[in-house]
Amino acid sequence: MAEPLLCVEDLNAYYGGAHVLEKVSFEVADDQPVALIGRNGMGKTTLCAAIMGISPPHATGSIRFRGKELIGRPSYKIAKLGLGYVPQGRRLFPSLTVDEQRLDPRPRVRALPTPGRATPERRSTALRRRAADARNRPCAAAQSEALDHG
Numbered sequence: 001m002a003e004p005l006l007c008v009e010d011l012n013a014y015y016g017g018a019h020v021l022e023k024v025s026f027e028v029a030d031d032q033p034v035a036l037i038g039r040n041g042m043g044k045t046t047l048c049a050a051i052m053g054i055s056p057p058h059a060t061g062s063i064r065f066r067g068k069e070l071i072g073r074p075s076y077k078i079a080k081l082g083l084g085y086v087p088q089g090r091r092l093f094p095s096l097t098v099d100e101q102r103l104d105p106r107p108r109v110r111a112l113p114t115p116g117r118a119t120p121e122r123r124s125t126a127l128r129r130r131a132a133d134a135r136n137r138p139c140a141a142a143q144s145e146a147l148d149h150g
């Protein structure tokens with residue numbers, strides 16, 4: 001049988017001494033949409049953070065993505081494997097479109113312009129805005145307005 005896209009086995013996650021996820025196991029097949037539903041505080045965000053290698057929490061057990069073990073791997077390497085994460089909250093770049101918010105790290109995807117709209121000029125404007133946003137996040141809205149109006 002083919003390896004599942006994502007395989008979580010006996011995952012435990014801790015914030016210090018607080019044991020938040022206990023022996024979580026599940027599999028996700030390729031091309032299978034999955035929703036994780038639960039009340040506040042049930043551990044949804046903790047699970048996503050553990051999968052993405054975000055610390056805290058401290059995670060033990062096994063999380064395999066396309067057969068590759070993620071536990072112990074830093075987030076940027078997990079992202080390079082092709083696993084993306086859109087965190088809860090409003091930590092978005094106000095000047096970017098929905099498409100541009102999806103910071104897919106894979107060069108193959110990053111190099112692909114949206115058909116019909118990403119001229120080199122537009123792309124450089126988007127990159128300039130992204131750099132401005134990153135430099136000055138709290139003022140990103142104002143920054144983007146300043147760029148818009150010259």
Ligand SMILES: Nc1ncnc2c1ncn2[C@@H]1O[C@H](COP(=O)(O)OP(=O)(O)O)[C@@H](O)[C@H]1O
Nearest residue numbers: 015020038039040041042043044045046047056
């Ligand atoms: N940084 C943290 N430090 C300590 N405890 C945390 C932290 N983040 C979440 N928790 C606790 O872990 C449990 C699961 O939280 P969380 O994963 O955010 O749940 P959900 O996303 O389902 O609302 C909750 O009891 C929460 O209080």
Ligand SMILES: [Mg+2]
Nearest residue numbers: 044045046088
């Ligand atoms: Mg949450």
